[in-house]
Structure formats: C-alpha cells, structure tokens
Amino acid sequence: MLESEKHSGRCVALVTGGARGIGLEIVRRFLADGYLVAFVATRAEHVKRALDLFGCPEDRLYADQIDITCHNEVDVFVNRIRARLGEIGILVNNAGISPQRAVQDASWLSQTSFDEWARVIDVNLNGAFNLIRLVAPAMIAQGYGRIINIGSLAGRAMPMIAGPHYAASKAGLVGLTRAAARDLAPHGVTVNCIAPGRILSGLTGPPEAAVNRSALTRIPVGRFGAAEEVAHVASFLASPMTGFITGATIDITGGEFAA
Structure with a gap:
C-alpha cells in the first residue's frame, strides 16, 4: 500500500524558525497545501508579524515565541x-543561527569562542534532535510521518562565508538525517535534508552586498536562490507520495555544490 493511500485527514506541520526567510515561505506553502501549521520563532515581534501576514484562524495556524534550546518550553509547545x-505528521527543522565574523580579514577560528560554538550547535543541531525525539513516537504509532531538516551548502562543502560552528552543525544535520532515516524507515516515517546555497532574504542582505557579489561568482546558474524555491522542495518532501525517498540530502545551490 502506498503512503498516499495510508495517509488520510488534515496533516499537522510544525516549522521551527517559521517567522522569517526560508521558514516563513515554508509556512506559506504548507498553508497553501492545506496543512494545519504551527511554527516557532525566538522573537515575539517576528511571531506577531507573521501571524498578521497570514491572517489565518487559530484552528489552522498556531505560533509562539520559543527558544528551541529550552527543552521544557519545546515540550510544552508540542x-x-x-x-x-492534532498530532504532528510533518516536522521541518529550520531554526538556525549563523554569527557574523567581527573582523573580516581575521580567521574564523581565532574569533570563535567556545560559548559561541556551543550556542550554534545547541540551536542548529541539538534543537533538531530534540524535536525529532519528541515527535517520532507518535509518527511511529500512526505509521506515517515526514521529517525535513534544513541544512546548508556550508555543511556539504568548504564553507566560504559561514563559520566553523555553523558548518559543523549543518554537517551534523546531514548525519542526523541519515541515522534517523534508518531508524524510522520501517515505520512509514521519512527523514530528509534540504541543503540550500545562497538564498537571498532579509537574513543574507541585499544582492549588491560585497559578500553576495562574491558568492554570485561561484554559482553556475548565475543568480541567487529564492526562499520560495526551498519551500517548493519542502512541500514535495512533505507530501504523501514521497514515501520511497528517505535519508536523502537535496542540494538547492544553483550548481555550486556540483561545481
């Protein structure tokens, strides 16, 4: 029996970091797909702005300000x-932080304190693991689930912009994806990773910024990506028809990873 035949009803999707950038577009696309959606963000004003933008009733869209490193808060929110x-059938681990280098001509390692390292790993990797741990039992019980981790090109190739903590956390997400996929596959739960390259948003700054002009020279298709393009792939991986895709990492880099 196909997953699309086993799965019925209105699926509930949880998106972390869903108030801005890629996460916001994933929430928008999931709502358009007919899912009931919940999302979290770290700032109350971002949550309110996103809720006002969508204007959906509370029985379709629910959100709150949560620090995903505070496991008790996350447990209560779930x-x-x-x-x-209802029970969560789709989880998108999108929340992440990427501290900026204070001095551009100094090495990343010399500017990365252990506290900063630990914070990035805690948000980007430990937060994803904790949420998978929380939602997986119910997915197993219902024989269906979709888990999507948002990685990065920085976790797949030599990082040209991001720091060592960000690159390590995103590489860890790829490993976590494969390990969780192995464990959950017999239960109808797929786990996949999306690895975006340079996606323009409010978080990456304008196209004319020096860091973006430099990045553009490395992208074979000759343009930056859009958050909507990542959301389209998330929509595909979340669908009932993708039950034979698990443990995969899908690169959305305009060819940069292949180059």
Missing part, C-alpha cells in the same frame, strides 16, 4: 499543538 491542531 503538547499545545497536539491539543489545538
């Missing part, structure tokens, strides 16, 4: 989602 919308 239980609230279950009470308001």
